[in-house]
Amino acid sequence: MAISNIRYGEGVTKEIGMDLQNLDARRVCLMTDKNLSQLPPVNAVLNSLAKYGINFQMYDNVRVEPTDQSFLDAIKFAKKGEFDAYVAVGGGSVIDTCKAANLYASSPTSDFLDYVNAPIGKGKPVTVSLKPLIAVPTTSGTGSETTGVAIFDFKELKVKTGIASRAIKPTLGIIDPLHTLSMPERIVANSGFDVLCHALESYTALPYTMRSPCPSNPISRPAYQGSNPISDVWALHALRIVAKYLKRAVRNPEDREARANMHLASAFAGIGFGNAGVHLCHGMSYPISGLVKTYKPKDYNVDHSLVPHGLSVVLTSPAVFAFTAQIHPERHLEAAEILGADIRTARIKDAGFILADTLRKFLFDLNVDDGLAAIGYSKADIPALVKGTLPQERVTKLSPRPQTEEDLSALFEASMKLY
């Protein structure tokens, strides 16, 4: 169980120049994306770097929902810059890209596939030392500031995969709720759904004592180790915050209390799933994002089709938890209660349906598209969606209930329409 350092508070971003001074950083790489480079979070960082005289180079070419190509571009920048510290300002796309850049710049002779998760890559353990990375999240979803995971689209294979190692975890996460005040409504909603699924999946993941293989040498154990007594604390705590604040945060950008709490919940859920792992919603989300056709979500200022990560994750959640509830139904029922279900007369064998119904109502209240059909998929796409899920063993193996290809087909089919 490894947990990153985080600092929380309105305005704490302005301390980042001091942090870099304390790290004796002389050549800093500041990563962000083109949208953010003009916005207040990046400005806050730039002001602090200037105030403390920190020498830096900015890379603002991060792609929202990054690919192997966009990772490689950032890696090239990092290798050339010979940086001694990194600062990532953005959502999960930026922070993940920065982790990859730091990793490969610190291990310059490695092939890109060396550290990519098996079976797609070689999944080699990281033994090199990385440079310090300070992450400043500007969305409230990925929790990437607390995890050792970096996700990207492997274009050639049309599948999302990633790099997972404790070694790439940021040195410090700066959780500054001021950065969330300018988030548009759909970005708050979708990133909040990512938090919701991180919490639900890590709480219902296969227990750490049942995971296999369980390498005898601790250094070889995966970052995602199954649900455990510590990740449970974070998952439940994050879920309670989502239940209390997500709707408020989506509906009212002025609700500072709600937005601040969701920003913390994102980090809390990150600490939970970063150790326990996620399972089917995430495993199935990667092809949902990777095979996107023409869907362009509201509020996202990008020039390509895109299923936002949080949306791709949450659309299958009713079907997934109805499926997994036969293992640990009491945890599914507990989650439903936290999300507002009245379970006083509930039967434990109905736990999955109750959680599924609760989730459907929650998504309906938040104006979520009516299932995979509403974002452009039809029954004919199911074989490709299943095929894209199969290589996601790293997470699907953490499902408490094993699943066949037929099970996956049925889950995608049940997710075509929600309401």
Next chain:
Amino acid sequence: MAISNIRYGEGVTKEIGMDLQNLDARRVCLMTDKNLSQLPPVNAVLNSLAKYGINFQMYDNVRVEPTDQSFLDAIKFAKKGEFDAYVAVGGGSVIDTCKAANLYASSPTSDFLDYVNAPIGKGKPVTVSLKPLIAVPTTSGTGSETTGVAIFDFKELKVKTGIASRAIKPTLGIIDPLHTLSMPERIVANSGFDVLCHALESYTALPYTMRSPCPSNPISRPAYQGSNPISDVWALHALRIVAKYLKRAVRNPEDREARANMHLASAFAGIGFGNAGVHLCHGMSYPISGLVKTYKPKDYNVDHSLVPHGLSVVLTSPAVFAFTAQIHPERHLEAAEILGADIRTARIKDAGFILADTLRKFLFDLNVDDGLAAIGYSKADIPALVKGTLPQERVTKLSPRPQTEEDLSALFEASMKLY
């Protein structure tokens, strides 16, 4: 907010040889005390070191409730050994001694007072790099495996003080519940009271936003930063475990579930108070331990008078929380409810009395000595007890309610008799 790594599970101690191999450790210092050196936890470590061919030297001269002299003896050993890793097997006394040995061996030109908390010492920030330290707790109380604090008795001044810096936090805590099965009843109880007070004090500590001074440079901020949204999660979670399992753990050494949960709770509360801090129970406990007369507790195999740390902390808890409840009464009431009070008809202004009564009943049920009088103190000792509390500013300043010398006198007087 900084959190150590922990590994949890029955038997995980046997992996320590691999951990040291992974750290490339070639000269390991194994610290413990004379009692433990013959017991299963140390044997488990020795077996693993032998299996993985780890070269080590053992220091088993740690003093239970260490002093400046006993720290200096361990430091001398560490300096001479030129170790590249440390393993501490024991309760808080052993782990704290090992932290100090690692610190001063890594900073050989420092004077002992350099790092001791001000105003007793100079409280200098630690800027040197320490060697890895793996802590294997054998009691379920201090949470020292997760904190950056090392406490000792400053003999000359007859007062307990310590060293507090994130830099001395262990690299890894190995939470192996097998080590708790041989703990005698009173050691389970007293170490459990330490967990109880860590949780209650950190949950009710001055909020982090109100602490002063608040140095602008993050590196200068104290390890104890006041209650905050993260430490709150740990404090409440630990408190719930104490409420559910402490009595069972004390009464039945065969209750593996209870003992395992208390072992985890100790680490959880450690993560909480290690960031938030403790306040009056701990501040007042140091002279209660330091001025001990002839008290020799049951179940402790030592040749000197001793007030066990957990006992010295908990005896003032009813008086302390009755005093502090006027600030954040709702938190005091919530704590009382977790500990079993029926608060349905409670008035918020009675929160302090309700928590105090709940604690008295809890302590009575666990056969705790009836107040400071029962361990040898009388009214005549109060001025000395107050005098010994005054230098404990590092913690007493975190009390949500400021206190005068008269307040401290009254708190000691109210703690003379509990039932």
